[in-house]
Amino acid sequence: MRCHLRQAADLQDEGRFLEAADEYTRALAVDPSNAELYLGRGVVLRKVGRVAEAIADYSAAIESGSGRLRGKAYYNRGNARAAAGLLPEAISDYDASLALVYDEPRILVGRALARHRIGDASGAVVDYSQALVLAPGDAGAYVGRGKAQMSLHRYAEARRDHDLAIAADPGCVEAYVERARVAMLQDDLEQARSDCDMALVLDPNMARAYCYRARTEGLRQEWEAALADFDEAIRLRPGYANAYIGRGDVHATNGRFREAVADYSRAIELDPSDAYTWARRAEVHERLGMHSEAARGRREAARLGATPERKDGDRAAQANRHG
Numbered sequence: 001m002r003c004h005l006r007q008a009a010d011l012q013d014e015g016r017f018l019e020a021a022d023e024y025t026r027a028l029a030v031d032p033s034n035a036e037l038y039l040g041r042g043v044v045l046r047k048v049g050r051v052a053e054a055i056a057d058y059s060a061a062i063e064s065g066s067g068r069l070r071g072k073a074y075y076n077r078g079n080a081r082a083a084a085g086l087l088p089e090a091i092s093d094y095d096a097s098l099a100l101v102y103d104e105p106r107i108l109v110g111r112a113l114a115r116h117r118i119g120d121a122s123g124a125v126v127d128y129s130q131a132l133v134l135a136p137g138d139a140g141a142y143v144g145r146g147k148a149q150m151s152l153h154r155y156a157e158a159r160r161d162h163d164l165a166i167a168a169d170p171g172c173v174e175a176y177v178e179r180a181r182v183a184m185l186q187d188d189l190e191q192a193r194s195d196c197d198m199a200l201v202l203d204p205n206m207a208r209a210y211c212y213r214a215r216t217e218g219l220r221q222e223w224e225a226a227l228a229d230f231d232e233a234i235r236l237r238p239g240y241a242n243a244y245i246g247r248g249d250v251h252a253t254n255g256r257f258r259e260a261v262a263d264y265s266r267a268i269e270l271d272p273s274d275a276y277t278w279a280r281r282a283e284v285h286e287r288l289g290m291h292s293e294a295a296r297g298r299r300e301a302a303r304l305g306a307t308p309e310r311k312d313g314d315r316a317a318q319a320n321r322h323g
Contacts, residue, residue: 008040017044035065039073046080055080071100075107082114090114105131109141112148121151139169146178158182173202173209180212184219192216207237215246218253226250241270245277252284260284275304 005027011020024041031037042057058077065073078093094111101107112127128145132138146161159182165175180195196213199206214229230247233240248263264281267274282297 005037005040008044012040012044017047020044021048033064035061035063035069035073038064039069039076042073042076042080046076046083051080051084055084068101071097071104071107074100075104075110078107078110078114082110082117087114087118091118103134105134105138105141108134109138109144112141112144116144116148116151121148124148125152137168139165139172139175142168143172143174143178146175146182150178150182155182155185159186171202173199173206176202177206177209177212180209180216184212184216189216189220205236207233207240207243210236211240211243211246214243214250218246218250223250223254239270241267241274241277244270245274245280248277248280248284252280257284257288261288273304275301278304 008020008023008027011017011023021041021044024037024044028034028037028041038057038061042054042061045051045057046054055077058073058080061073062070062077074093074097078090078097081087081093082090091111091114094107094114097104097107098111108127108131112124112131115121115127116124125145125148128141128148131141132145135141142161142165146158146165149155149158149161159179162175162179162182165172166179169175176195176199180192180199183189183192183195193213193216196209196216199209200213203209210229210233214226214233217223217226217229227247227250230243230250233243234247237243244263244267248260248267251257251260251263261281261284264277264284267277268281271277278297279301282294282301285291285294285297
């Protein structure tokens with residue numbers, strides 16, 4: 001059985017995940033109650049996208065395992081459930097994992113991510129803070145806490161967290177992009193653009209950095225620069241709805257209404273649930289004399305919850321768009 005384990009580990013290190021899964025399966029035929037084998041197979045199955053099977057293996061490891069190994073199985077099942085969108089179930093798994101393995105910051109980070117995704121930003125801040133007690137130099141935890149602070153409209157705290165992330169890891173591209181988003185809300189457009197520039201030095205193919213820089217340029221009324229950056233964001237990520245929305249905003253502001261309609265329409269195809277886009281397209285349809293289309297758009301925007309303050313140029317609307 002140990003021979004199978006070593007072989008599976010070697011195959012996993014080489015990226016041969018399906019072959020590693022087969023090796024774990026052969027080992028389980030010899031020892032069908034071995035929690036370590038179920039856990040190992042679950043890990044490689046998740047790496048190839050077979051999430052439901054991975055969850056089943058993690059569950060078997062929980063059933064047959066004990067102590068820290070069982071805690072690790074709960075953690076991995078929590079990650080798999082979070083990836084599948086099963087967030088309350090994931091949080092329950094992280095809770096169980098922490099009861100068994102209380103000194104692992106990554107478990108707290110996993111629960112923080114899940115809490116933030118279900119709208120519990122305050123709970124996420126608590127978990128990130130506890131993780132940072134255990135791992136004070138974890139740039140990712142600072143970035144995560146900063147994002148949660150943003151959701152709570154604590155912009156100074158969010159910016160401080162991104163500062164700390166960059167101090168801990170000057171190559172943390174996510175920290176620069178997120179600090180740019182905070183800087184936009186604080187009307188610090190120079191800092192926002194500088195952070196986007198730095199993010200693009202670190203990762204020249206990061207579409208979100210181009211999109212955020214374009215929004216900063218739009219707020220500065222640097223229209224051609226904004227269009228060029230939105231174009232590049234879309235080239236890098238053709239399904240990026242927020243880049244189409246931003247480019248549509250620039251076109252609409254500059255009276256290019258048909259181009260704006262085309263961009264808003266593409267954004268709606270990609271994300272039909274965004275009330276802001278329906279409302280913006282309705283405004284442009286009205287300017288074009290397309291009154292029935294405008295009325296339909298307003299109805300859909302109202303149904304989805306559009307609010308009057310989310311209008312073109314509003315910094316909160318611009319900066320709080322995630323990519």
